[in-house]
Structures are given as C-alpha cells and as structure tokens.
Amino acid sequence: MRKGIVLSLLMSSLMISTGMAGKLYKWVDEDGNVTYSDKVPPEQNKLAREELNDQGVVKEKTNRDLTPEEKKAKAAELKKARELAEQQRLEAIRLEKERNAILKSYTSEDQIIRLKGERLDSLYRNIEMAEDNLVIQQRNHEDLLKRAADRERNGQTVSKVFLDQIEKIKGQIEYQKQFIIDKKAEVETTTIKYDNELAKFKKYTGVEENESSE
Template sequence: MRLKLFAFALFLLPPLVAGAQQSKLYRWVDADGVVHYGDKVPAEYSELPKQVVNDHGVAVEQLAGKKTEEEIEADRVAAELEMQKELQRRADQTLMVTYQTVDEIEMHRDRRVELFQAQSRVTELYLSNQRRALDMMQREASRFKPYNADPNAPMVDPDLVKAINETKSTIARHEDNLLNYRAEERQIIARFEGDINRFKVLKGID
C-alpha cells in the first residue's frame, strides 16, 4: 500500500514542479512605441504601465505604471471633490431631518443670536463699569508723580499704579471678547441664512 502511494506521489510531482516554475509573461510599450515582452521587466521600464498576457498573447491583467505629477494632482482634486459631495450630502440629510419648515430654522437662529447678544450686553455693561473705575483711578493718580508735572507732587502709591494697569488689561481683554461675540453673531446669522437657502432648494420652495 505504501509503495502505491509513493508511486502516485511521484506521478503528481512533475506537473506541480512545472506549475511552480511557470512565470508570468509581461507586455509593455516603451517611450519610442516599441512593444516588449518578457517574464521580467527591466528596471528602466519598471515605472511604465504593463500587461500580463497568457500563452495566446491576450491580456489577463493590467498593471498601472507610476503616475505623473499631473495624474497625482488630478486624483487629489477628484478625491477632494468627492469628499465635498459627501459632506454636502450629510449636511443636507441633517438639515432635512432637523427642520420641517423655514420658520423652525429662523426660530433656532433667533435663539442662537439672542445668546450672543445677551453676552454682548453683559460685557458692555461690565466694560462701562471698568472704564468708569479706570477714569476715577487715573484722576486720582494725576495728583501724583509721575502723572503730575509739579516737582513738589508726592509719588503715586504703587498699589494705585498696579490697579490702573490691571484694570487696563481687564478692559482690553473684555473688548476682545466683545468683538468675538459680535463676530460670532454675524457668523451665526450667515450660517443660518445659508441653511435657509439650502433648505428652500431641497424643498423646492421659491
């Protein structure tokens, strides 16, 4: 029985070895338009597009060559456009699920705008108080050196100078905050205006 199995294994061995040794046949065209065939592609042609062909010379596989800078840029632009389309699709879907009417969008917009307007009003009131306090401290400091040119004037209290500088910094910081609140309010209005226009397009509203 073992002898028969051994003989059968020897019978199968040659085709298996032959199959393992069989290599692919490539076809490619060089820069001069000359067609080449070979089981290996020389290094100078490795970046060219090529085909794997069968025994009848029929292409069974396409192998892309190295892409040019123009092709790489075209792929990048195409991928970016596809991403933008997908983002727009998701935004449209969210818009349609979130709102049923234009009035709902406007109500949501007005609530968001009111939040920033409220922050602006609080900041404006705080700034008014800080500016009034700064004015009082500066008038007090004006009686002392170095804010007073009178050579007989006493030196200003360092704590008063510190308070003036801190108040100036606080005012500058809150002035920046106020500018940011107003900028964000404008951005919110513009964003919702875009949402309203897009919603009308999707709903077919004139």
C-alpha cells in the first residue's frame, strides 16, 4: 500500500515538474536502480523499459537490446524457420502434383487392381518361360560337356566350333538366370508401385478417410 502511495506521489511530482501529463518511463539500469522519467537518455535506450500512464499503469513495454550472441541465435532461428517454411511450401507443391497425376492416371480402385494383376500375370509368364528355357539349356550344356569328355577319352580332338557352342550355351544359361532374377525383382517393385498408387488414390479421393471412420 505504501509503495503504491509513494509511486503515486513520485509520478505526481514528475508530472508537476515537467509541467505536463505526458509520457512517463520506467527502467532498471545495470546496477538494479529503478528510474522514472519523462525522457529516456540515449545511453539508456538499450535497456528494457515501460511506458506508464498517469495512473501508473503500463501502456507499452520495450524490450532491451539483444546481445551479439542473442542476435546471432535469433538470426539462426529465423533462418531455420524460413527453411522449414520453404520445405513445407515445396512439399505442398509436390503433393499437389502427385494428386493431379494420380487422379489423371486412374478413375477407380478397380482399374488400379486390374492393371496390377495384368502386369504381374505378364511377369509371371515371362519367369515361367525363362525357367523352362533354362532347364532346356542346362540339359543341352550338360550333353555337350559329356560329348566333349567322351571325345577326349577316345583320343579325338574337340573342335573350336564345338567349344564355342559350349561357351555360347553357357552364356545363354547365365543370361536366363539373370533374366529370372530381374523379373522376380520387377514383380516386387510392381507390387509396391500399384499398392502405393492404390493407397494414394484412396487418400486423394477421400476413400481412406471413410474407411478409417467406419
């Protein structure tokens, strides 16, 4: 109570001495001294201060000047915020492009499922044919090796043409093996692709939200 009276008297005194009911500032210096004045000296502008009305109520607050370290930290924070905002903007653009591409490519879930099935069926047929060919080539290779061994045992010369034929079939066998590996990998990537496309289609048509709410 006494503090309020003292403050009121102090303010009244200041108002009378300045001859006006104008601005009144309050600040605390580096030594902890509280000062009231109608003007802030230039050397005190770096300090935090409050502007009071004639009733001693704070009208406006001014923060102190930041230290070099604080300015550096604030600049880094602002830079990080700008970078985050830019990332969010680019992500929004990417999602919009993705949405347009999905809705342009497909008209229904059934279409995606059908295309996935057709592509996988084609891949499985290719794998099956390659595996059948591989068995045949391996048998041919074994037969040629056996014939070459028989000729050597009988003291006959194995011609270069015969050896080239063995190497050719060996290369075909390696090609078929790699072909099968590649097609099996394509089965996996195709499955993932169409599953992702289906999930995106549901997302952008609202089907995903409807399913989760049921």
